[in-house]
């Protein structure tokens with residue numbers, strides 16, 4: 001089954017439970033908590049403790065230090081907007097899946113050389129969406145993609161219908177769930 005990876009931005013640590021409960025009510029059991037707010041690390045730790053049945057990852061992880069903090073907090077997967085070799089090394093050491101952002105053939109070749117075959121494609125709407133992914137896939141049939149950026153109801157179904165999609169990511173899923181269940 002194809003997966004949904006909601007991008008979660010926690011501005012206030014007290015919002016963590018409310019956001020994740022809304023996602024669960026929407027049938028989503030995964031969350032990428034982004035390391036772009038002060039409380040991200042605490043939010044990951046809280047989410048891992050309070051929601052043991054969810055797959056909790058850390059996103060916007062751009063260096064080894066952040067990656068170590070995310071893993072110490074219990075993150076089960078790591079996502080970056082681009083490809084960071086140092087993050088890849090830390091993840092490999094702890095056997096944690098790492099999904100780096102790759103939008104060019106050169107970046108995909110780099111990911112493959114690091115042993116990574118599933119990459120984030122970000123920002124998917126700007127870099128050509130599904131058309132671009134299908135063109136990139138020709139030379140890289142072994143690669144699976146996580147399109148993220150501008151994903152919404154208008155393009156979700158077409159992404160999900162293609163077999164090279166590992167998962168679809170975005171803040172859309174979080175916003176939708178929070179709006180539906182908490183407002």
Ligand code: 3PG
Pocket residue numbers: 007034059060081122148149150151169170171172
């Ligand atoms: C990310 O970090 O992956 C992006 O901020 C998600 O982009 P979106 O808000 O357009 O889904």
